[in-house]
Amino acid sequence: MLKKNRAIALTMLFCGLFLSSPETASAQRSQYKGPSVVAKFERGLWPEPVAGESGFDRASRAAILIYAVELEGMRNQSDEQMRSTFNVSIVNHGSVDKWIARELTHSLRNYQFASRNCAEKDWTCVGGAGNPEELVALAGKLAVPAAFRTWQDNLREFVREYLAEQLRLAAKFPRTTSEIDFFNDNEWNGDELEDRKFYLTFDDGPAGPGGTTEGVLEMLQRHKKTGVFFVLGESFQNRLNRTSPDALAGLYRGQCIGSHGWQHQSHASWPYWETSVTRTESLLQKVFGDSGELRPLFRPPYGQRKADSGDFFREQGLQVALWNLDSQDWNNQVNPEDIINRMETLMLIKRHGVLLFHDIHPKARIALPVIFEEFGSAVDWGDCRQLGGAENKPVRREEKRTDRSFGHSQLLFLATEFETEIAIRAMLLARFLIIFL
Structure with a gap:
């Protein structure tokens, strides 16, 4: 009886090891704590249309001036204030100062772009600023008309909450890495794009058949827009198991595909992060080959x-594709209307960038058509194929097949460290069962 109980206990132990392997741990995602308060704004407080270039520029100038003043104010916070505001125990001042300085530099450039066609006596046109300090000084003297005071107060609150979101990331970088900064010139986030150019990206898919991914794809097709879908290898494999490669x-025909890794784990701490990248690339390469849909882009969870x-x-021939406009559409604190308000406001401030959405959630499908309509011709939605140049295409290893003339069974067996580890654990389990049973 004792021998049998011991065998059962050992069986449970090794089954636990087997079932908790990286291959089957997709439900055990890294715990990511988002902002405790998500910045929200009421775009209807701006009483003028923004669908044309001149209307967009005028609203953009006003928003940038408010943003610049609040940025400078964040720089002057004490250590205690920063820890409280950013909800962190340790503040990396170098990272915080670097991010604020970079944002002020971007704000100056963005304001200059927005001011190219300033009309005389327009209150949003404060004169030429040659450096960020001059921009802040001029913005500090901004005379906002009474009709815009409610807008001003609401925007200030939004900016403060948004800056708290971003500076929390900066305060923790690089101890906790994020999209807030770069490690090398192979990484980008959209800050370098040309004026009024925006790209759409969608993470974490695909959802199950007939789910939200199809809804987002149909919406994009209807509005003649493209985006990069950063897919999780495991989710992609699950869809593939239920259909054909073709x-x-x-x-995804007409759209673009990038890698989000095999599972939604932190690729800063996960021991299998390299295999996660190579395994997902191998799978995507076998399905998409050298088609234009597959881009040499990796977005770390x-x-x-x-x-x-x-x-x-x-x-690997991959660029690290980050983002600078986060919709927070995964967050239960926001609804589609909040996302519209948030993204339109950030687009006016940033004037270019990479928008982050998630096709496993339904909010993007609802929010984006409104943004398309309300901004009209004021912005340029870039073709996703322009992200990730041909000169940076992934390295083709000799063992990889680049054609699509392969059987479905080949796709279901991509030998990697994951399978190796599982096989080892299974053999150990079998050995113990033989010994003790």
Whole structure:
């Protein structure tokens, strides 16, 4: 009886090891704590249309001036204030100062773009600023008309909450990595794009058949827009198990595909992060081949990657694709209307960038058509194929097949460290069962 109980206990132990392997741990995602307060704004407080270039520029100038003043105010906070505001125990002042300085530099450039066609006596036109300090000084003297005071107060509150979101990330960087900064020139986030150019990206898919991913794809097709879908390898494999390679590739036809890794784990701390990248790339390459849909882009979950991972991604021919406009659409604190308000406001402030949405949630499908309509011709929605140049295409290893003339069974068996580890654990389990049973 004792021997039998011991065998049962050992069986449970090794089954636990087997079932908790990286291959089957997709439900055990890294715990990411988002902002305790998500910045929200009421765009209707701005009483003028923004659908044309001149209307967009005028609203943009006003928003940038408010943003610049609040940025400078954050720089003057004490250590205690920063810890309280950013909800962190340790503040990396160098990272915080760097981010604020960079944002002020971007704000100056953005204001200059927005001011190219300033009308005489327009209160949003404060004169030429040659450096960020001059911009802040001029913005501090801004005379906001009475009709815009409610807008001003509401925007100030939004900006403060948004800056708290961003500076919390900066305060923790690089101890906790994120999209807030770069490690090398192979990483980008959209800050370098040309004026009024925006790109759409969607993470964490695909959802199950007939789910939210299809809804987002149909919405984009209807509005003649494109986006990069950063897929999780495990979710993609699950969809593939239920359909054919051609059908799955056809689902994304006209859009772009990038890698989000095999599972939604932090690629800064996960021991299997390299295999996660190579395994997902192998799967995507076999489905999409050298088609234009597959882009040489990797987006780390949560933006988290190792500081010294640059050489690895270059060897794989992958750019690290971050973002600078976060919709927070995964967050239960926001609804589609909040997302519209938030993203339109940030687009007026930033004037260019990469928008982050998630196709496993339904909010993007509702919010984006409104943004398309309300901004009209004021902005340029970039073709996703312009992200990730041909010169940076992934390295083709000899063992990889680049054609699509392969059987479904080949896709279901991509030998990696994951399978190796599981096989070892299974053999150990079998050995113990033989010995004790």
